[in-house]
Amino acid sequence: MADFSDLPLAMRLPLAVYPWRRVDPVPWVPGSKPLTHARVALITSAALYRPGIDAPFEEVRGGDSSMRWLPDDVVPHTLAVGHPSHAFDRTPVDRDRNIAFPLDRLHEMVAQCVVGSAASRHVSFNGSMTAPGRFLRHTAPGIAAGLIQDRVDTAILVPI
């Protein structure tokens, strides 16, 4: 996928008129800290959660604005996929959670000394939000505060 013009017409039209929100002003933290000393957290919007431990994500109007912390030692293939959208093929993520939550890859990069360390926990939320206001007001500040508390300095955000 690349641009709107690559999408099917039925999908393209609603996206063309949707009131996209924007980051303004655009913050910028200088990347002077070497990756080899970085503490990296993953943030996935695939609504992954631990069955039997975490509450499942809910299908609510505008999108579930909650989030789940996933510990760094979680086994990716044990996570359930709570993303409610039917707009994508679930086969890849059903087969390999790393496609949207590349925890095994992050651990490999730590082992290879490409990055310094993995965060003690990572973030999962439901990216299928047409009305992200509540998420931005209530959930995002908590995520940011938790990452600071965990001394994270780098985050990789992955949609699905």
Add this chain to the structure above:
Amino acid sequence: MCTQSVGLLAGAVETVGIRTVCIALVRDVARRVRPPRTLAVPFPFGAPLGCAGRPDVQLQVLRQALALLAHPGPGPLLADFRA
């Protein structure tokens, strides 16, 4: 919607001093949302890191995303994945 959601969250996280890099499945959405750093990938919805069971491709995406952190700024920075 996911590309918008991660972009907006990246803005909130970067604002508190944590550098971020986003993967984007639709370049036009990243252009509108303007997260600080974005790697646009040519993969379909549901496969942001390319291929299930292909750790080599997944690592390639992550390495290119992390490479954007070396850019001096300012953002928004939007780069395309190179296979």
